[in-house]
Amino acid sequence: MTTPLPHSLRSDARDNRERLLAVARTTFAERGLDVAMREIARRAEVGPATLYRHFPTKEALVTEAFREQMTACTAIVDEALADPDPWRGFCLVIEAVCEMQARDRGFTAAFVSAFPRAIDFAADRGQALGKVAELARRAKAAGKLRPDFVPDDLVMVLMANGGIRAPSPPASVAASRRFAALLIQGMRAEPALSPLPPPVRLPLSADAGSRR
Amino acid sequence: MTTPLPHSLRSDARDNRERLLAVARTTFAERGLDVAMREIARRAEVGPATLYRHFPTKEALVTEAFREQMTACTAIVDEALADPDPWRGFCLVIEAVCEMQARDRGFTAAFVSAFPRAIDFAADRGQALGKVAELARRAKAAGKLRPDFVPDDLVMVLMANGGIRAPSPPASVAASRRFAALLIQGMRAEPALSPLPPPVRLPLSADAGSRR
Numbered sequence: 001m002t003t004p005l006p007h008s009l010r011s012d013a014r015d016n017r018e019r020l021l022a023v024a025r026t027t028f029a030e031r032g033l034d035v036a037m038r039e040i041a042r043r044a045e046v047g048p049a050t051l052y053r054h055f056p057t058k059e060a061l062v063t064e065a066f067r068e069q070m071t072a073c074t075a076i077v078d079e080a081l082a083d084p085d086p087w088r089g090f091c092l093v094i095e096a097v098c099e100m101q102a103r104d105r106g107f108t109a110a111f112v113s114a115f116p117r118a119i120d121f122a123a124d125r126g127q128a129l130g131k132v133a134e135l136a137r138r139a140k141a142a143g144k145l146r147p148d149f150v151p152d153d154l155v156m157v158l159m160a161n162g163g164i165r166a167p168s169p170p171a172s173v174a175a176s177r178r179f180a181a182l183l184i185q186g187m188r189a190e191p192a193l194s195p196l197p198p199p200v201r202l203p204l205s206a207d208a209g210s211r212r
Numbered sequence: 213m214t215t216p217l218p219h220s221l222r223s224d225a226r227d228n229r230e231r232l233l234a235v236a237r238t239t240f241a242e243r244g245l246d247v248a249m250r251e252i253a254r255r256a257e258v259g260p261a262t263l264y265r266h267f268p269t270k271e272a273l274v275t276e277a278f279r280e281q282m283t284a285c286t287a288i289v290d291e292a293l294a295d296p297d298p299w300r301g302f303c304l305v306i307e308a309v310c311e312m313q314a315r316d317r318g319f320t321a322a323f324v325s326a327f328p329r330a331i332d333f334a335a336d337r338g339q340a341l342g343k344v345a346e347l348a349r350r351a352k353a354a355g356k357l358r359p360d361f362v363p364d365d366l367v368m369v370l371m372a373n374g375g376i377r378a379p380s381p382p383a384s385v386a387a388s389r390r391f392a393a394l395l396i397q398g399m400r401a402e403p404a405l406s407p408l409p410p411p412v413r414l415p416l417s418a419d420a421g422s423r424r
Contacts, residue, residue: 159375163374163375163376164372165371178368178409178410183395186393186394186399187394190397196390197390197393200378200390202379202383
């Protein structure tokens with residue numbers, strides 16, 4: 001390219017990019033990730049070529065669309081990890097992720113999906129999960145979290161919370177709050193606790209969480 | 213053909229009916245109730261007219277397809293209600309319905325769906341839910357179930373359990389067992405229990421649970 005792009009054209013491109021991201025967020029939030037790229041383009045009123053110029057793959061679109069939420073998620077986990085009471089920190093994570101999911105199904109669907117080529121997204125997720133595992137270790141050491149909790153249980157909680165359907169977004173958030181409180185009570189170390197049945201590996205998969 | 217209706221023809225009709233029910237059960241179990249009648253007919257290798265002659269509406273097909281499970285469900289609730297320890301009975305219901313759901317998504321999807329015209333099905337469901345409410349009342353009176361549990365929580369549990377996706381049917385059952393055990397622990401009346409956030413009415417709807 002020899003001449004610089006005219007300002008208005010660069011501005012158009014930026015507008016398209018923002019509109020595509022906004023449409024992707026709304027659509028993923030409503031319907032999970034089971035949405036064709038073509039459908040995102042159609043809803044954003046741009047041609048497929050424009051969409052693919054900005055986001056060559058669905059992974060790229062997902063990563064960009066959820067960058068802000070991933071940052072928020074990381075911030076929650078960091079705040080929880082900094083709490084001097086690890087059990088309070090652990091409860092904060094459960095509550096916050098359930099609420100975040102009730103507000104935006106798309107992000108959680110993205111979070112539990114394996115997008116092998118979404119390198120940045122997967123790296124951020126790996127870090128967040130590692131921090132939650134560390135938090136769980138500390139909460140167990142403090143005698144507050146039941147010893148048979150495993151980090152995989154968090155994936156189970158996310159999947160389960162995602163299954164709750166309420167007639168409106170506020171009802172969805174309210175139901176998730178009650179659900180999280182019940183689970184937190186179940187995760188608390190109590191004097192005479194019956195052991196849980198063995199944990200199950202629930203692999204992150206491209207399909208998991210992308211429906212409903 | 214001048215001879216009277218041969219035996220084999222009546223037998224064909226019966227075979228078609230059984231095949232349609234078997235296909236409906238399998239398809240609903242795999243995919244919930246979001247399956248067109250036409251698709252059921254196609255999978256059963258009969259024409260749509262044959263399907264509609266046996267089952268004039270989807271409600272009729274659903275009711276017939278799940279008659280056996282509804283009977284099993286009623287039997288579980290009756291057994292639980294007959295248990296002299298209402299808390300043990302209550303736990304049995306939670307465990308059994310979660311396991312039943314993990315084995316067959318179709319039935320639970322049918323259970324939480326509002327099919328206004330599926331009169332028998334809705335009446336059986338109403339009776340089962342009434343019995344669980346009675347069981348919960350007794351378990352609270354015995355000081356075992358937390359006083360802020362409401363029968364609507366059972367719908368929430370079913371929806372949440374339905375959200376758990378595992379890579380195989382046995383893994384799905386195992387995950388549901390662990391999930392049920394965690395929830396039961398959370399529902400237990402404990403000396404110093406933080407109250408739950410307020411309950412949310414999760415209306416039975418034609419859509420609820422029919423996806424995923």
